[in-house]
Each structure stands twice: as C-alpha cells, then as structure tokens.
Amino acid sequence: MNMTSAIIALAVALVMGIATIGPALGQGTASAKAMEGIARQPEVAGELRTTLIIALAFMEALTIYGLLIAFMLLAKMG
C-alpha cells in the first residue's frame, strides 16, 4: 500500500468521523425539545412528531453528504 492510498484511507475515516459530530448534536437537541413539547402539550404530539421527523431528515442530510465524499474517495483508493 503506497503513501497515496494510506492518506486517502485516513481521509475517508476522518471525513466520516467528523461529519457525524455536528448533526448528531443537533438532532439530539431537536429531539429533546420535541419531547419537552410533547410532555407539556400531549394533544399536539402528532404535529410535533411530523415536524421533528422532517427536521431530523434535514440534519441527517449533512452526514449523508460526508458519506458521499467518503465513497468517492474510497473509489479513488488503490
């Protein structure tokens, strides 16, 4: 395994690791607030749940962008 492949492998691992930090924190905060809202007002649980799912999908997309870059780098390895 030459130097280029080694660096690319390192980059792939770093991309995936760092890409999950921010969205995970954001999703945790959003879910916590949603649960507080449901606990305070159980009758709007349905609307809160839908909004929460959509917000989670937004944040998930940011990690997915990182995953795409990781795949593209992986294809160039070796």
Add this chain to the structure above:
Amino acid sequence: MEEAKVLFTIFGLEVTGHVTTMWGIMLFMFLVFVVATRKLDKVPGRFQCMVEYTVEALLNFFSGIMGREQARRYFPLLATLFLFILISNWSGLLPFAGHVEGFRPPTSTLSVTAGLAVIAFVATQIAGFREKGLGYLKSFFQPFFIMFPLNLIEELVRPLSLSLRLFGNIFGEEMVVVVLLSMAPYFAPIPMQLLGILFGFIQALVFTTLTAIYISSATADAH
C-alpha cells in the same frame, strides 16, 4: 461508485438498469390507478377504498402546508413525486434488486434524483411566475437590495440539496447492505433493511414536503 452498466441504447441515449426499473415502476403505478378507478362506486370496495385513503391522506398533509386551495392545484405534481419516490426507494428492498442486471432502484443514481430535483425547481419557478408575474423577480430583492446574491444562491442550492439528500440516503443504504452481505449473508443486512423501510418513507416525505414548502413560499403574499 462504479458506473452503472448500460443495457442498450435508444436513439443514442443509454439505458441502464435504473431506467428499466423506472419503467417498471411507472407501469405498476399506472396499472394500480387504472384498476382503482375503473368502476367507481359510491360505496367503495376494498381496493378503491385503499387508494382513496392514500389520496385523501396526502391531500390533508399538503393542505396543512400550503392551504387547501393551493394543495388541490399542485396535488398532481406533489402526490406523484411522493408516490414515485416512495415506491422506488422501497424497490431496493425487493429480492434480486441490485443483483439482476435490469433491476436497480431508480433513486440510487444521481441522474434520477437530480432529474426529480430539477422538476421541483422548475415547478417552483413556474408557480412563482404564474402567481406574481414579474413581481416574482422583485421578491429576490426583498427585504434589502443587497440580499439579491444571497437569495439567488439559496434558490440555486435547493435543487442541489434535494437531489443529494435523496441520492445519498438511498445509495448509502444500498452500499451498506452490500458490505453487510459480504460479511454475513441472509442475516446481517436485516437491521439495515428495516431501517431502509423507515428511511425510504421519510426521504420521500421530506422531498415532497420541501417541494411543497418551496412552492408555497414562492407564491406567498400573492393574494
């Protein structure tokens, strides 16, 4: 990401496994709706009831976002987007998907998701121009004149993020299943595929909800 295998060409356009699966899904949806609306009864039978329930649930969902009258107007586009994306996301879970040469989920290629995002983008612009005329261009200069570059960039990034989000989710799930299959066949991919059912539905919902929000914000303040 390896290139998809070209099966044959029509008039110089390459046809890959994704395109043939898309034709299959189109045929399936067409048949379902033709059979459901063949003999419309006042008291619906089971199949017609199921389809009516789907249509009504989607209409209520979009009315919650853009109001009843606008939801009715853009319902064909939004409901078709949702149902097509949903079925093609779930088609990756069927047996033989990805292994037989002509059968790959259409949304697992950037070409199809970019096409859908372009449709959503063009629909937003058309809706904005139809409601507000040339005042739609003026809305890019709201609230301050210097906001124009930011508004423009935001408008152009929307199809990019729509297509990449959908593509990344479906392609990523497929790739993870492939890797898990190489480790422990028959059992290891099962949790991933269960997640795939959930995420396929969520991604279809998010794509359509975002398109509805973009359309309703492009036609806002018109009446």
